[in-house]
Amino acid sequence: MNLLVVGSIALDTIETPFASVSETPGGSALYISISASYFTDSIGLVGIVGDDFPKDVIDELKQRNVNLSGLKIVPGERTFRWAGKYHYDMNTRETIYTQLNVFSDFDPIIPDHFKSSKYICLGNIDPVLQMKVLNQVRSPKLVIADTMNFWIERKFDELLETLKHVNVLIVNDAEARQIAREPNLIKAGRKILKLGPDVVIIKKGEHGAVLMIDNAIFSAPAYPIEAIQDPTGAGDTFAGGFAGWLARTDDVSEKNLRRAVIYGSAIASFCVEDFGINRIRKLSWEDIQKRFRAFKEMTSFEVD
Amino acid sequence: MNLLVVGSIALDTIETPFASVSETPGGSALYISISASYFTDSIGLVGIVGDDFPKDVIDELKQRNVNLSGLKIVPGERTFRWAGKYHYDMNTRETIYTQLNVFSDFDPIIPDHFKSSKYICLGNIDPVLQMKVLNQVRSPKLVIADTMNFWIERKFDELLETLKHVNVLIVNDAEARQIAREPNLIKAGRKILKLGPDVVIIKKGEHGAVLMIDNAIFSAPAYPIEAIQDPTGAGDTFAGGFAGWLARTDDVSEKNLRRAVIYGSAIASFCVEDFGINRIRKLSWEDIQKRFRAFKEMTSFEVD
Numbered sequence: 326m327n328l329l330v331v332g333s334i335a336l337d338t339i340e341t342p343f344a345s346v347s348e349t350p351g352g353s354a355l356y357i358s359i360s361a362s363y364f365t366d367s368i369g370l371v372g373i374v375g376d377d378f379p380k381d382v383i384d385e386l387k388q389r390n391v392n393l394s395g396l397k398i399v400p401g402e403r404t405f406r407w408a409g410k411y412h413y414d415m416n417t418r419e420t421i422y423t424q425l426n427v428f429s430d431f432d433p434i435i436p437d438h439f440k441s442s443k444y445i446c447l448g449n450i451d452p453v454l455q456m457k458v459l460n461q462v463r464s465p466k467l468v469i470a471d472t473m474n475f476w477i478e479r480k481f482d483e484l485l486e487t488l489k490h491v492n493v494l495i496v497n498d499a500e501a502r503q504i505a506r507e508p509n510l511i512k513a514g515r516k517i518l519k520l521g522p523d524v525v526i527i528k529k530g531e532h533g534a535v536l537m538i539d540n541a542i543f544s545a546p547a548y549p550i551e552a553i554q555d556p557t558g559a560g561d562t563f564a565g566g567f568a569g570w571l572a573r574t575d576d577v578s579e580k581n582l583r584r585a586v587i588y589g590s591a592i593a594s595f596c597v598e599d600f601g602i603n604r605i606r607k608l609s610w611e612d613i614q615k616r617f618r619a620f621k622e623m624t625s626f627e628v629d
Numbered sequence: 630m631n632l633l634v635v636g637s638i639a640l641d642t643i644e645t646p647f648a649s650v651s652e653t654p655g656g657s658a659l660y661i662s663i664s665a666s667y668f669t670d671s672i673g674l675v676g677i678v679g680d681d682f683p684k685d686v687i688d689e690l691k692q693r694n695v696n697l698s699g700l701k702i703v704p705g706e707r708t709f710r711w712a713g714k715y716h717y718d719m720n721t722r723e724t725i726y727t728q729l730n731v732f733s734d735f736d737p738i739i740p741d742h743f744k745s746s747k748y749i750c751l752g753n754i755d756p757v758l759q760m761k762v763l764n765q766v767r768s769p770k771l772v773i774a775d776t777m778n779f780w781i782e783r784k785f786d787e788l789l790e791t792l793k794h795v796n797v798l799i800v801n802d803a804e805a806r807q808i809a810r811e812p813n814l815i816k817a818g819r820k821i822l823k824l825g826p827d828v829v830i831i832k833k834g835e836h837g838a839v840l841m842i843d844n845a846i847f848s849a850p851a852y853p854i855e856a857i858q859d860p861t862g863a864g865d866t867f868a869g870g871f872a873g874w875l876a877r878t879d880d881v882s883e884k885n886l887r888r889a890v891i892y893g894s895a896i897a898s899f900c901v902e903d904f905g906i907n908r909i910r911k912l913s914w915e916d917i918q919k920r921f922r923a924f925k926e927m928t929s930f931e932v933d
Binding site for chain 2: 413414508509510511512515529531532533535541542543544545546549550551552553580583584586587617618621622623624625626627628
């Protein structure tokens with residue numbers, strides 16, 4: 326496989342000030358896989374669902390050439406469920422409930438033909454499981470990982486151990502501050518770079534994303550969306566676009582990492598236009614290219 | 630005059646979590662003038678101070694070729710004073726006190742030789758006074774104005790009237806939302822464009838600035854400062870750099886407006902490195918150019 330994706334697969338119940346949906350397919354591995362599938366047709370997914378998970382979504386993943394030999398479907402069991410509610414500004418949300426179900430026993434077993442994947446994208450799961458994945462793969466070219474406050478608070482030492490084996494950490498601003506215990510975002514990023522990752526990407530929602538490598542900083546805006554329907558999965562969609570572009574081009578130069586950030590931002594900007602995976606299921610390559618060019622237009626200025 | 634600057638001149642008492650200063654020279658007109666003086670030597674300032682305002686700052690303005698024939702120094706009276714305290718994250722502040730003193734009688738009389746100024750930069754003052762300035766000048770090429778929550782709340786109708794005569798409105802994100810009564814920043818910007826201004830610039834502090842013209846959006850990041858000493862005046866310094874660059878080049882094309890936003894952002898990024906005007910007093914043209922190029926480096930990516 327070119328790109329190995331490991332993470333959660335869920336049924337999400339989402340409430341925003343404007344609308345709500347019940348048990349829509351979600352989870353980090355789903356968003357990452359769909360997003361990355363626009364860039365590469367060599368994706369292996371490792372995850373777990375119950376037999377209540379919609380067949381049409383599984384079929385769609387297959388159509389997108391996502392190899393599902395690492396997807397465990399547990400008969401008679403229920404898929405992981407999450408419910409959240411967004412506040413008026415769409416920037417903050419609260420978790421209404423979390424039902425781990427099959428996910429409580431998730432033990433990522435990497436199929437043999439996935440073990441030599443060049444690119445690894447670890448969705449937001451227990452850092453112990455992330456490490457377990459990394460212990461099974463053979464010298465990947467690039468390991469990309471996400472995490473969240475839950476793990477930073479409960480498994481900080483384990484996260485620090487995992488970070489030593491991660492090349493690119495993708496976190497949001499609050500998570501970066503929390504990991505580094507530093508309120509200034511740039512200082513926080515630099516501290517994280519000392520913990521293992523060669524690259525840190527800090528997602529700032531409507532304010533875009535910042536890529537930090539050594540002394541270089543690349544700042545990407547968010548695409549201006551006038552009617553955000555649902556921010557769920559935007560971060561994972563970003564990670565999928567980022568990882569997908571790198572896997573497609575097999576180039577991890579700073580120059581190409583910058584482009585990958587823009588591809589991630591471009592595809593994530595579609596994600597928020599509808600609930601769940603609704604919008605990112607329906608994209609064309611030209612849609613993504615057009616939005617990529619819109620980022621260029623939006624950030625260009627001449628020096629002389 | 631090439632650039633007419635009208636606004637407050639103050640003695641600011643500033644407390645941050647790390648340090649504090651007492652009665653340091655400030656005010657929108659002072660920040661704008663110093664900032665713009667790096668770009669053009671044809672600036673006319675209209676403002677008011679008491680005779681307690683430091684002579685060395687007045688002398689410095691003269692050395693910077695800022696024409697002070699519109700500066701009223703009221704004998705035996707005290708300069709406008711403001712005191713504010715920043716919270717831990719440096720993004721929010723509270724006003725401790727405001728002593729208007731001479732500023733309560735500020736009646737901007739534009740000297741005859743300022744009346745044909747091509748560029749007008751109206752600092753954050755009562756919109757009635759801003760309008761009074763505009764009623765005295767002769768067909769300027771570009772009117773740039775700032776405002777704040779105080780006027781939006783207390784003189785909204787007067788502000789709407791002034792906006793009809795403003796070409797470029799520079800506000801922060803909260804002010805944009807408040808004027809437009811719209812939480813989405815992009816929608817808010819578009820609403821403001823219908824109120825009169827041809828261009829709106831929304832400053833987002835550590836998240837940079839957005840320029841909106843018709844259907845075009847230009848997004849500029851903030852320069853990453855690891856140790857922000859004092860955010861006071863950064864917005865005015867931005868406006869001064871923006872206005873100064875336009876006055877210098879006498880080009881209000883979109884292409885040049887984008888550059889002006891970067892010059893504004895570049896010089897504002899110096900402002901926060903020290904208290905009050907301390908840092909922006911000491912810049913060289915090369916300092917500004919170097920930071921301008923850093924913005925280019927920070928935002929560049931290749932399409933192919």
